Amino acid sequence: MALDEKYFSLAEVLAVAERHPFYAPGVQYPPHKDAILAIREQVAARAHTPDLSSQPLLWKSSLYKTIERLVDDTDPQNTFRQGIYASTTGGGSSPKPLFFATDVAENRQQRLAFGRFLGTVGLVTERDWVVTIHSAGELYRSLDLTLELLENGGASVLAAGQFMLPEAVINLIIKYHANVLAGDSTQIVNMVHYISSLPKSEREKFKLDKIIYTSESLTPGQRAQIHSVLGADLMICSLLGSAEAGPYGFSCPNITGKNQSGDGTAAYEDFVFDTRLTLMEILPATVDEQDENQTPSPIPDGEKGAIAQTSLIRLRNPLVRYMTGDVGSLHDLPEQARSFVSQSAWPHLKVLRLYGRDRRFSFEWSGNYFEFSTLNLLMNEEIAGILQWQVILEKMVESPLESRLEFRILLTRGNGGAKEKISDRIKKFCYVDASLERKFGILFVNDMGDFVRSPGARKVIKFVDRQD
Structure with missing residues (x-):
């Protein structure tokens, strides 16, 4: 992968961050392009070794609050609103959609290089025809992202989108002899x-030899089902990214070596990224x-912990020590990858072993992440009449590879007539459409005995995960 002047040094990123409202609360607007150019020239003129560990952590709640202020400010001096690529962030759980703004040129350059x-590395080839059923709309842009990445990788891509019926998708695959299906894991x-x-x-009219998925990781049972239906030799690959950071990692069995046999017993996914x-x-x-000024040092490779990300592609709106909300560990590439990775690129590539979301902050259901802080706000402040509530996530009895989300709610006396209004509000929050009705439920209970309680203190557990 060729790098050029569009990629930035850590010193440049940290220098811009010092003058950006994401990191300096007293700064009103991000620096304009001329100011950023001057900052880069100043960095180039001095010999300085940047210290990333001295930078405070950036949390979602702080980031979102600043973004909301900048989005609402229509002053012509507000550079945040100028020449940006916008897409939703927060996994769809926010009652008011918020987006991360990326410089248009930076975004296109990243897609070109990553694609x-x-x-x-052979995740896609010029012989591949890909049908993608990724979603688009309501500021969500996984469809155009997937199209551009795979096209830059050499593949021919057909945009089926999320509304095409399964029968029509299969007909599309057959008509154009497509060999790859792409979409989010759900x-x-x-x-x-x-x-x-x-x-x-x-x-027998079609043959898929590759799956490329995004969003949450496939479970071992889901992988086994995919291989059972589409063949043991099917290659399952994945792309990793976010609205905040863009695309930055990929998983492919040729390189990471996991789940080729289809047993899929590991409770993690390995992603390759370029440092x-x-x-x-x-x-x-x-x-x-809660500790706004903490500056923790990283733990050694191989040990599991919370993931902080710093982008060397995002300069205009920097992303520095951003807490992704995921749990993972770092590792070297396996030796088997040498036949797919050039010698020049080898020293720069690492493996991020992703174990999933940090359950302290969020949970995932049907392709969306839901932040506990936002859910608490909805149930405790924005919806009147709720005395107690609980969320239960569990495997579906009739379809163990899928999960069912259930809300249990106890209303204050005299609010029984608000059930329909409350149900509609929660369904809207969770983006429950006709296709998800069978996996979603709201149960209005009569007393505290109907909640799942902790064994010791008998407290109502706000989030119950029964998927394991």
Whole structure:
């Protein structure tokens, strides 16, 4: 992957961060382009070794608050609103959509470089025809992101989108002899479930040899089902990114070596990333959002902890020591990857072993992440009449590869007539459409005995995870 002047040094990123409202509360607006150019020239003129560990951590709550202020400010001096690529962040759980603004040129350059990288390591090839069922709309842009990345990698991509029925998607695959299906993990599982219902004569009309998925990791059971339906030789690959950082990691069995056999027993996913483009730190699990000035040092490679990310691509609106809300560890590339990675790139690549979301801050259901802080605000302050509530996430009895989300709610006396209004508000918050109704429920209970309680203090557990 060729790097050019569009990629920035850590010293440049930290210098811009010093004058950006994300990190300096007293600064009203981000620096304009001329000011950023002057900052880069100043950095180049002095010999300075940057110290990332001295930079305070950036948490989602602080970031979102600043973004909301900048978005609402229409003053012509507000550079945050000028020439930006915008997409939603926060996993869709915020009652008021917030987005992360990226410089348009920086965004396009990142997509070009990362897409070409996917081509050089063989995740996609010029022979691949990809049908993508990724989503778009309501500021969500995974469809155009996937299209551009895979096209830059050399593939031919057909934009099916999220509204095309499974039957139509299969017809598209057959008509154009597509060999790759892409989508978020929930979409992939649903499509594979549909394919499993087709008669053998229909399934023999097409051959998929690769799945490329995004969003939450596939479970071992889901991987086993995919291989059972589509064949043991099917390659399952994944892309990793966010609205805040853009695309930055990928998983491919040729390189990471995991789940090729289909047993999928590991409770993690390995992603390759380039340290010239993004820096990942693994911090102690004890880091606390309430301590605004903490500057923890990373723990050694191989140890599990909280992930902090610094982008060397985002300069205009820097991302420095950003707490992603995930748990992971860092590792070297396996030796088997040498046949796919050039010798020049090898020293710059690392493996991020991703274990999933940090349960202290959020949970995932059906492709969306829900922040506990936002859910608490909704249930405790924004909806009147709720005395007690609880959220239960569990495997579906009739479909163990999928999860059901249930809200249990105890209303204050005299509020029984508000059930429909409250239900509608919660469904809107959780983005429950017709396709998700069977996996979602709201139970209005009569007393505290209907809640799941802690065994010792008998407290109502706000979030109950029964997926394991």
